[in-house]
Amino acid sequence: MSFLTLDGVGRRFGAVQALKGISLSVEKGELRAIIGPNGAGKTTLFNLISGYFPPSEGSIQFDGQPILAVSPNALVRRGIIRTFQITQVFLSLSVYENLRVAVETAMGLQLRPWISRNVRNQVEAKVEELAAITRIGPKMDRIVGEMSHGDQRVVEVGIALSRHPKLLLLDEPTAGMGDEETNHMTDLIRRLNKEQGITILFVEHDMAIVFGIADRITVLDNGTMLAEGTAREISENPRVQSAYLGNALEENAA
Amino acid sequence: MSASIETKPAAAQGSARMLVAAGIWVLLLLVPLWLPALGGYTDLATRALIYAIAASGLNLVLGYTGGLSFGHAAYFGLGAYGAGLCLIYIAPSLPLAILAGTVLGGIAGILVGPMAMKRKGIYFAMITIAFGQMFYFIAVRWNALTGGEDGLTGFSRVPLHLGGHAIHMGPVRFYYLVLALFAVVMLVLWQILRSPLGHSFVAVRENTTRLRFLGVAVDKQIWVAFAISTFITALAGALNALLTGFASPDNLGWQLSGSFVVICVLGGMRSYWGPFLGAIIFIVAQDYLSSVTQNWMSFIGLIFVLAVLFFPQGLLGFIKGRARS
Numbered sequence: 001m002s003f004l005t006l007d008g009v010g011r012r013f014g015a016v017q018a019l020k021g022i023s024l025s026v027e028k029g030e031l032r033a034i035i036g037p038n039g040a041g042k043t044t045l046f047n048l049i050s051g052y053f054p055p056s057e058g059s060i061q062f063d064g065q066p067i068l069a070v071s072p073n074a075l076v077r078r079g080i081i082r083t084f085q086i087t088q089v090f091l092s093l094s095v096y097e098n099l100r101v102a103v104e105t106a107m108g109l110q111l112r113p114w115i116s117r118n119v120r121n122q123v124e125a126k127v128e129e130l131a132a133i134t135r136i137g138p139k140m141d142r143i144v145g146e147m148s149h150g151d152q153r154v155v156e157v158g159i160a161l162s163r164h165p166k167l168l169l170l171d172e173p174t175a176g177m178g179d180e181e182t183n184h185m186t187d188l189i190r191r192l193n194k195e196q197g198i199t200i201l202f203v204e205h206d207m208a209i210v211f212g213i214a215d216r217i218t219v220l221d222n223g224t225m226l227a228e229g230t231a232r233e234i235s236e237n238p239r240v241q242s243a244y245l246g247n248a249l250e251e252n253a254a
Numbered sequence: 255m256s257a258s259i260e261t262k263p264a265a266a267q268g269s270a271r272m273l274v275a276a277g278i279w280v281l282l283l284l285v286p287l288w289l290p291a292l293g294g295y296t297d298l299a300t301r302a303l304i305y306a307i308a309a310s311g312l313n314l315v316l317g318y319t320g321g322l323s324f325g326h327a328a329y330f331g332l333g334a335y336g337a338g339l340c341l342i343y344i345a346p347s348l349p350l351a352i353l354a355g356t357v358l359g360g361i362a363g364i365l366v367g368p369m370a371m372k373r374k375g376i377y378f379a380m381i382t383i384a385f386g387q388m389f390y391f392i393a394v395r396w397n398a399l400t401g402g403e404d405g406l407t408g409f410s411r412v413p414l415h416l417g418g419h420a421i422h423m424g425p426v427r428f429y430y431l432v433l434a435l436f437a438v439v440m441l442v443l444w445q446i447l448r449s450p451l452g453h454s455f456v457a458v459r460e461n462t463t464r465l466r467f468l469g470v471a472v473d474k475q476i477w478v479a480f481a482i483s484t485f486i487t488a489l490a491g492a493l494n495a496l497l498t499g500f501a502s503p504d505n506l507g508w509q510l511s512g513s514f515v516v517i518c519v520l521g522g523m524r525s526y527w528g529p530f531l532g533a534i535i536f537i538v539a540q541d542y543l544s545s546v547t548q549n550w551m552s553f554i555g556l557i558f559v560l561a562v563l564f565f566p567q568g569l570l571g572f573i574k575g576r577a578r579s
Contacts, residue, residue, distance in 0.1 A: 050467070072466055072467050072469060073466075073469040073470075073471065074469075075469075076467070076468060076469030077469060081467070081468075082467065084463075084467075088461055088463055088464040088467070089461065089464065090456075090457055090460035090461050090464065091460060091461070092460060093456065093457075093460060097453070097456075100453060101450075101453045101454060101456070101457045102468060104450040104453055104454070105450075105454060105457070105465070105468055105469075105470045106468070109450035110450055110451065110453075110454040110470055110475060111450075111451055111454075111474075111475075111478065112449060112450050112451055113445060113446050113449045113451045113452075114445060114449050115449065115450060123450075159464070159468070162468070163468065163469070
C-alpha cells in the first residue's frame with residue numbers, strides 16, 4: 001500500500017466536472033510534481049487531498065487510512081499540511097511572531113494564558129529550528145507584510161513545518177518569484193524532501209523546476225490524468241507533448 | 255547585520271515604553287492632587303477609568319482578535335444591573351455587588367459567544383448588536399425587577415467592610431478602588447497578550463484561514479476572547495452603577511456600544527494603552543462639551559471622523575509611528 005493513494009477520485013461543482021477518475025499513488029519520501037494547463041484541476045486535487053472539500057466520487061487513502069470528509073484539523077494531526085496559491089501568513093506580524101504562534105499552536109498551547117519558562121524555552125528552540133531550516137533567521141524581526149513575495153512564501157513553509165508534516169502540499173510554491181527567490185525555494189523544497197524526509201506534492205508551472213527536482217510527475221489535463229512518470233518519461237510522452245508541453249513551449253516562445 | 259541594527263532601537267523603545275507606563279501610573283495615583291487644580295473633579299477621573307476598563311475589555315475582541323463587536327454595552331449594562339440588584343436584593347456588600355455584576359455580564363457573554371462566533375465580519379457585528387438590543391428591551395420591559403425605562407435605583411455605595419472596619423466610600427476612596435481594579439484588568443490583559451492565548455487571538459485577527467489549516471479551532475479562540483472581554487466590560491458596568499447609584503437601560507443600549515467602539519478607535523485599537531487614552535479624550539470631551547451644548551454628541555462624532563481620517567491607527571498608533579520615525 002502506498003503512502004497516499006487516490007482511487008477513481010472525481011469532483012463535481014454543479015454541472016461542472018472539475019476532476020474525473022483520478023487514480024494515483026505517491027510513495028513515502030517522494031517528491032511529486034503535478035503539472036497541467038490552467039483549469040486542469042490541480043488546485044481541486046489539492047483541495048481534495050487537504051480536506052478543503054470532499055470528493056464527489058472515489059476514495060483517498062493516506063498512511064493506510066481513508067481521509068474522506070475529514071476536518072482540516074484532523075488532517076493536520078494525521079500529518080497532511082498545505083500551502084495556498086495565495087500566500088497565507090500573518091501579514092502584520094514579524095517573521096518571529098509568525099513562527100512563534102505556529103509553534104505554540106502546534107504544541108497545543110493556544111488556550112494557555114501563561115506558560116512556564118521551561119515551555120517558553122521549548123517554543124524558542126522550535127522557532128530557532130524552523131528559522132534555521134528555512135534560512136529566514138536573518139530576517140526574523142521583519143514585518144511579513146513588508147517582505148518580498150518570495151520571503152513570505154518561505155515564512156509560509158516555515159509555518160507549515162511547525163506541524164511536522166508527513167505530507168506537504170505546496171500550491172505553486174514559486175509563482176511570481178524572481179530567479180534568486182525561485183532558487184531559494186527550489187533548494188528549500190529539495191532539502192525538506194531529502195534532509196527532513198518529508199513527502200512533498202507540489203503544483204508548479206515552471207518546467208525547469210519540475211524537471212529539475214521532481215522524482216515523478218503527474219500530468220493533469222481537463223480534469224483527467226493524462227500521464228504519470230519520471231521526468232524523462234513525461235518529456236518523451238507524445239500525448240503530454242501535444243496536449244501540454246507543446247502549448248507551454250509555444251507560450252514560452254511567444 | 256540588520257538584526258543588530260534593529261535590536262538597539264527595540265530595546266530603547268522597550269525602556270521608553272516602561273517609562274511612559276510608569277509615568278501613567280504615577281499620574282493616576284496622584285489624580286486627587288492635580289485634577290482639581292485643572293478644574294476637574296474626582297468622579298470625572300473615576301468615570302474615565304471605568305470607560306477605560308470597558309473599552310480595554312472590548313478591545314481584546316475588537317483590536318486584538320479582530321471581531322467587530324458593536325454590542326458590548328449589553329455586558330456593561332448587565333454588570334450595572336447585576337451590581338444594583340445584588341445590593342438591593344441580596345446583600346449590602348460592595349465586593350459582592352462588583353462580583354455579581356461582573357459574573358452576570360460575563361456569563362451572558364459566555365452564552366452569546368457561541369452564537370456570534372460562527373459569523374464573521376459584518377454578520378458578527380449584526381449579531382452582537384442584536385443581542386445587545388435584546389438585553390436592552392428585557393431591561394425596559396421587565397419593570398418589576400429592573401425599574402423599566404426609569405432605570406434601577408434604590409441602592410448606593412455601601413461602606414467597604416475590611417477586618418471589622420467600615421470604610422466609607424467617598425469619591426476619592428472609590429476612585430482608588432476603581433484604579434486598583436483598572437490595574438488588575440491591565441495586568442490581566444498584559445499577561446494574556448504576551449501568552450500563547452493572546453498570540454493566538456492576534457493570529458485569528460490576522461488570518462483565520464491560515465490558523466484553521468494549522469488545525470486550530472478558531473471558533474473556540476474567538477469564544478474565549480469574547481468571554482474574557484465581556485467579563486471585563488461587565489466589571490466596568492458594575493463599577494459604573496456604584497459610581498452613579500443607578501443602572502439605566504441606556505447602559506445596555508447601542509449608543510453606548512458605539513461609544514466604546516469610538517473610544518477604542520480614537521485611542522488606537524492595536525495599542526495596549528489605546529482604549530485608556532481614548533476613554534480619557536471621550537470622557538473629558540463629553541464633560542466639557544455637554545456643559546457647553548446639548549449637541550455634544552455631534553462634536554464627539556466630528557472628533558471621531560477627524561481621528562479616523564488623520565489617525566487611522568488611533569491617536570496612540572499615530573504617536574508611536576512618529577516616535578519610531
